[in-house]
Amino acid sequence: MSCLSIRHAERGDGAIVLNSRHEDGAPALREKLLESVPRSLRLPARKATLDVGGPKIALVYTRYSTSGQNQMSTARQLEDTAGYAKLVGFQIPNDGVYSDEERSGFFMTGREELERMLARVKAGGIHAILIGDSSRLARDFVDLGWLFKTLRRQRVELHTAQGGKMDMAQVAMHGYVNHQQVDTLVHNTRHARRSMVAELRIPWGARNFGYVKSARGRGHVEPDPVEKGIVKEIFRLAALDLGRARIAAILNERNQMGRRKTPWTADAVGRVLNNVLYRGIILYGRYIYTKDSEGNYSREAAPEDAWVIAYAEHLAIVDDVVWEAARPKRRTARTDGEPKSARGQFLLSELVRCPTCDRHMVCMGGRPSRFVCSGHNYNKSCANARSWDMGWVETGVLRLLAGVLDDASLYAPYLARLGAEAARAASDAASRRDGLVRQRDALEAELVASFDDAYTEGLEKHIVLKIRKGKQAKVDAINGKLAEIGSPRVVIDVARRVEELGGLASALRELSGEGAIDLGTPQGEELAGAIRALIRRVVPTPDPGSHGVHIELALAELGFYDPGTPADVGPVRIVRGAHVPPSREEQSRRRGLEEAERHLASGACSLDRATWAAIRHLVPDEAVGMLDGRRRGAEALVEVMLLALRLRRAATDLPDRYGSPEARRKAIKRFVRSGWWARVATVLGDEAPHLLDGIDPRRFDYVARPGMSARDGSGKKRPRRNMGIVVAMLSRPRGATLPEIAAETGQANRAIRVAISRLRCRRGFRITKARRPDGLNAWLADKAAR
Numbered sequence: 127m128s129c130l131s132i133r134h135a136e137r138g139d140g141a142i143v144l145n146s147r148h149e150d151g152a153p154a155l156r157e158k159l160l161e162s163v164p165r166s167l168r169l170p171a172r173k174a175t176l177d178v179g180g181p182k183i184a185l186v187y188t189r190y191s192t193s194g195q196n197q198m199s200t201a202r203q204l205e206d207t208a209g210y211a212k213l214v215g216f217q218i219p220n221d222g223v224y225s226d227e228e229r230s231g232f233f234m235t236g237r238e239e240l241e242r243m244l245a246r247v248k249a250g251g252i253h254a255i256l257i258g259d260s261s262r263l264a265r266d267f268v269d270l271g272w273l274f275k276t277l278r279r280q281r282v283e284l285h286t287a288q289g290g291k292m293d294m295a296q297v298a299m300h301g302y303v304n305h306q307q308v309d310t311l312v313h314n315t316r317h318a319r320r321s322m323v324a325e326l327r328i329p330w331g332a333r334n335f336g337y338v339k340s341a342r343g344r345g346h347v348e349p350d351p352v353e354k355g356i357v358k359e360i361f362r363l364a365a366l367d368l369g370r371a372r373i374a375a376i377l378n379e380r381n382q383m384g385r386r387k388t389p390w391t392a393d394a395v396g397r398v399l400n401n402v403l404y405r406g407i408i409l410y411g412r413y414i415y416t417k418d419s420e421g422n423y424s425r426e427a428a429p430e431d432a433w434v435i436a437y438a439e440h441l442a443i444v445d446d447v448v449w450e451a452a453r454p455k456r457r458t459a460r461t462d463g464e465p466k467s468a469r470g471q472f473l474l475s476e477l478v479r480c481p482t483c484d485r486h487m488v489c490m491g492g493r494p495s496r497f498v499c500s501g502h503n504y505n506k507s508c509a510n511a512r513s514w515d516m517g518w519v520e521t522g523v524l525r526l527l528a529g530v531l532d533d534a535s536l537y538a539p540y541l542a543r544l545g546a547e548a549a550r551a552a553s554d555a556a557s558r559r560d561g562l563v564r565q566r567d568a569l570e571a572e573l574v575a576s577f578d579d580a581y582t583e584g585l586e587k588h589i590v591l592k593i594r595k596g597k598q599a600k601v602d603a604i605n606g607k608l609a610e611i612g613s614p615r616v617v618i619d620v621a622r623r624v625e626e627l628g629g630l631a632s633a634l635r636e637l638s639g640e641g642a643i644d645l646g647t648p649q650g651e652e653l654a655g656a657i658r659a660l661i662r663r664v665v666p667t668p669d670p671g672s673h674g675v676h677i678e679l680a681l682a683e684l685g686f687y688d689p690g691t692p693a694d695v696g697p698v699r700i701v702r703g704a705h706v707p708p709s710r711e712e713q714s715r716r717r718g719l720e721e722a723e724r725h726l727a728s729g730a731c732s733l734d735r736a737t738w739a740a741i742r743h744l745v746p747d748e749a750v751g752m753l754d755g756r757r758r759g760a761e762a763l764v765e766v767m768l769l770a771l772r773l774r775r776a777a778t779d780l781p782d783r784y785g786s787p788e789a790r791r792k793a794i795k796r797f798v799r800s801g802w803w804a805r806v807a808t809v810l811g812d813e814a815p816h817l818l819d820g821i822d823p824r825r826f827d828y829v830a831r832p833g834m835s836a837r838d839g840s841g842k843k844r845p846r847r848n849m850g851i852v853v854a855m856l857s858r859p860r861g862a863t864l865p866e867i868a869a870e871t872g873q874a875n876r877a878i879r880v881a882i883s884r885l886r887c888r889r890g891f892r893i894t895k896a897r898r899p900d901g902l903n904a905w906l907a908d909k910a911a912r
């Protein structure tokens with residue numbers, strides 16, 4: 127006898143869901159019984175899951191554990207579920223088995239197969255999920271409940287091989303039992319791990335760098351010969367007081383890689399240095415890990431009496447002496463502010479001093495480097511937060527130096543002394559030469575005489591030979607000394623020195639234009655050495671008259687010369703001067719001009735005869751007349767506009783061959799407002815599309831919009847008051863903020879910004895502070911008041 131239960135499913139709309147549990151699994155009977163259900167009670171087939179006519183599709187979910195903690199194997203689970211499916215008439219598709227490895231515990235995250243299965247359930251067509259036993263699905267009753275509800279929302283049933291279809295009460299009960307089991311398991315595991323420590327086994331799963339698994343069984347490790355060497359090296363380097371990042375860099379350079387052959391990082395080195403295992407100490411239970419509802423672990427330190435500690439001598443890689451030596455040294459904050467790194471890497475290294483505290487200023491940052499007070503930089507012991515572009519300071523110093531060297535009267539005494547020195551050296555050499563020549567002549571005379579028989583009479587032949595040989599050696603020695611005097615090492619030629627120093631001045635001036643001296647070449651090094659020999663100190667301060675740098679240069683006094691004086695003492699000459707580099711706007715304009723010249727040379731924006739003939743009648747004479755007052759080719763106006771569009775620059779930043787910037791601006795404005803430019807652009811688009819390729823002629827439309835200028839689009843004149851207001855507000859000692867200007871002029875912020883930048887560029891208007899230091903606070907207070 128077959129039994130088909132028809133139950134009201136828990137659905138709000140009261141519809142009936144057929145739930146079949148066949149003891150004999152005969153589909154024909156099911157069909158027959160189904161027909162006995164009144165048609166009005168039948169459910170419209172809204173979803174495939176409700177298609178009670180077809181075969182019932184079920185998916186199987188299993189979970190296997192790698193830790194082997196008393197759980198059913200996957201094969202057993204599959205066997206059970208397959209038997210159950212056959213029993214109740216579920217069909218399991220070939221790809222309907224999902225299997226997750228139970229990784230680190232009991233939460234739902236990280237189970238890709240389960241997620242894939244749920245995605246398939248959502249897609250529809252699934253009637254039920256079969257599981258071996260409920261512990262396979264979720265260990266926590268919160269998780270199990272969530273899963274049950276998710277499946278129920280999809281109208282998918284949950285079946286276990288042992289207990290059949292699960293309902294809410296069963297889910298709750300299973301979940302609760304599982305939870306209890308988990309608690310017991312956790313307790314047992316903790317106990318087991320603690321006992322592992324006593325047996326000198328490693329209770330945690332992660333591999334420790336420096337050790338490999340031993341053949342003695344689970345948890346047993348032994349030092350790895352290669353990695354052991356790296357660990358020792360890390361401790362040795364740390365004992366040398368090298369930083370962790372430095373140690374990591376050294377190891378990576380030697381290709382001594384860390385865990386899983388990855389490069390070392392400072393953190394990884396730090397973990398090695400702090401791991402007591404390398405001392406041979408197994409320490410377990412230092413932290414208590416807890417899981418929150420999201421499945422994330424957090425840890426807190428466990429009390430020390432809960433730690434399990436064992437001493438494993440065979441695991442020690444470093445001894446206690448090395449361990450202690452590698453502990454970080456207690457570092458005291460530097461108060462002298464003298465950095466170790468102030469060495470001659472750059473032309474002015476060690477020469478630049480802070481105007482506030484007189485400490486060295488050091489070069490920081492990449493290119494361009496900046497000089498910053500070392501005291502401020504290291505521990506903020508100096509209030510001078512101002513940093514200076516290295517190129518600015520170098521250029522300023524070189525220019526000042528060149529100016530000094532131009533003044534010959536400054537170093538004339540120096541040169542005169544040099545000359546006197548040279549003369550004295552020359553007379554010394556002459557008198558010495560005279561003496562040597564006299565000596566040599568005497569010796570040579572004796573040598574010649576030795577060939578006389580009367581002189582050698584009564585002497586044996588070998589003695590005569592010896593005497594001659596000795597005299598010849600003396601003559602040779604004197605000849606050698608004379609040759610040395612003949613080519614003195616130091617020839618001081620005053621005229622040449624003047625020329626050299628004059629040449630140095632012009633060389634310095636040339637170098638200062640380039641910005642930096644290449645210290646990499648021998649010539650550069652020599653030149654830098656000569657420059658550094660002259661400079662005692664450089665003090666950069668803000669230039670009160672400009673945005674540039676004011677430099678106070680202390681030079682070795684050139685007029686002073688005393689050979690006995692060391693190079694760094696003696697009188698000093700102070701030279702002061704400012705270096706004002708081009709402002710950003712000037713640089714931008716200069717770059718624009720260069721770019722435009724290059725582009726003009728290529729001829730890409732010039733109008734040919736035919737094109738010009740096509741648009742000639744569209745350029746009104748009055749527009750041309752505006753170009754600088756002089757009547758130049760009307761095509762110049764069109765060309766300059768095309769060029770501005772092509773280069774994406776303001777038309778006023780282009781070369782002056784097209785008239786003055788102001789005249790050009792007015793001409794363009796008139797040309798665009800009159801609408802002729804639009805017509806020209808249309809014709810150009812037809813006649814010479816290459817000229818408009820990739821550019822948008824409508825970019826000039828901005829001049830037709832009302833803005834900060836005196837005219838608006840209607841052509842009637844507005845009182846030119848906004849610009850005046852902006853200038854007046856910015857000229858106040860405290861400056862002005864954008865909201866203040868906006869309130870005063872009624873203009874949008876963007877328009878105000880554009881106006882300010884135009885003021886800067888076009889009129890050379892210097893705006894030292896366009897923003898008030900307390901601007902934000904003022905704005906906030908203002909806003910709060912409103």
Ligand SMILES: [Zn+2]
Binds near residue numbers: 480483500508510
């Ligand atoms: Zn300072």
